[in-house]
């Protein structure tokens with residue numbers, strides 16, 4: 369056994385010398401660390417490294433080679449060491465050289481492995497091109513089923529190991545991930561931390577300055593009936609008490625309404641409001657697009673909204689001047705419908721009615737902003753993600769254009785803030801956009817990203 373610094377699953381690489389164990393180890397840890405050589409037995413000690421295949425994290429152990437010799441010789445001792453390493457392993461990758469085919473030593477290792485408890489994944493290395501085909505066929509006789517054909521040197525097929533390792537170590541990897549996440553959350557690392565960075569954007573005269581003043585509770589910004597009388601952009605830190613928990617929460621408000629004084633005509637003002645929004649987006653986590661109840665949702669608003677979403681920021685909509693709205697419920701429903709149609713990529717954006725003048729809806733607005741940041745920062749554990757993915761594929765399998773099957777293998781969340789997902793598979797260039805949308809909608813509605821801009825990237829393993 370060996371000391372393990374984490375509770376990640378451990379996968380040990382076993383095989384006779386020169387089949388490419390060190391090369392595979394290097395490939396999996398993504399570094400040129402182990403010494404690779406044509407000379408058999410160059411790998412003397414076991415090495416342990418952190419490996420990752422499409423979000424599945426484990427520790428990989430490269431063992432010393434295996435020679436069919438006297439236990440007192442060096443190769444014999446190395447074999448002893450392999451046996452010891454195996455005791456701590458959750459899975460073994462048994463590597464053979466598919467170009468050479470199955471040798472008596474491979475057979476001996478196979479016999480020995482069958483007597484061990486550890487689940488075995490058979491790996492046919494050096495399988496680039498077709499030169500390994502005969503060896504792959506031969507390897508069925510070892511009794512470990514179909515091998516994973518790959519080329520450790522060129523990287524081809526390495527991602528396919530995921531399909532074979534996942535059923536064996538997925539649950540343990542998941543638990544380790546959850547544990548690490550909990551530890552991170554305690555350290556305040558991964559969880560959304562620091563003040564909520566909030567920006568309020570919108571057309572001139574929507575009431576941005578009035579709203580900011582109201583939120584801050586002081587008449588610090590200049591407002592008036594004339595469109596756009598605001599100074600340069602500023603950021604203000606303040607505290608707000610969350611009425612749901614009574615907790616004090618920090619907010620950094622960005623007001624980029626500046627420079628409008630210089631503009632003379634409304635046309636220019638409209639352009640400037642877009643420029644303001646662009647600057648706000650650079651700062652903000654959550655952007656509130658403020659509408660004017662007396663005008664409803666206009667083309668310019670949709671333009672700003674799309675820009676916010678394209679930049680991957682969390683977007684919410686507030687309808688201001690609710691105190692003077694005429695047919696309030698018709699207005700609300702009309703804006704909701706126009707949003708869902710105009711911004712089909714994110715249905716169900718938070719939509720809140722407020723009045724900067726009376727203070728109506730402002731707590732609700734801030735509650736929704738914090739919730740939205742939470743969703744925008746969310747990470748879905750790989751196992752849960754792939755459970756959803758399998759169900760989604762089963763419910764609606766990808767099409768087979770011209771009789772060719774598109775294979776979608778697995779999904780991983782590559783990043784948060786905004787959430788990005790990578791789907792691995794083959795023939796992805798043939799996947800219709802409608803199917804991509806089906807997946808994005810599923811992620812949104814089933815995994816808690818309702819109102820958040822979600823990105824999905826398709827990737828074919830090399």
Ligand code: GDP
Pocket residue numbers: 383384385386387388389390391392403404405406408409410411433493494495496518519520521522
């Ligand atoms: P180990 O003794 O099992 O650790 O094997 P190494 O990783 O040292 O590799 C032995 C030799 O096989 C080296 O010359 C590698 O460059 C070569 N090799 C490893 N993987 C591949 C592969 O996928 N294709 C080919 N053609 N050669 C490989």
Ligand code: GDP
Pocket residue numbers: 570571572573574575576577578579591592593594595596597598625688689690691692722723724725726
């Ligand atoms: P900005 O250009 O977006 O910063 O808009 P201002 O904050 O300068 O507001 C433009 C005008 O709308 C001013 O006359 C405000 O008094 C008015 N206004 C702002 N919010 C409200 C509101 O909630 N209700 C009403 N009735 N008027 C408002």
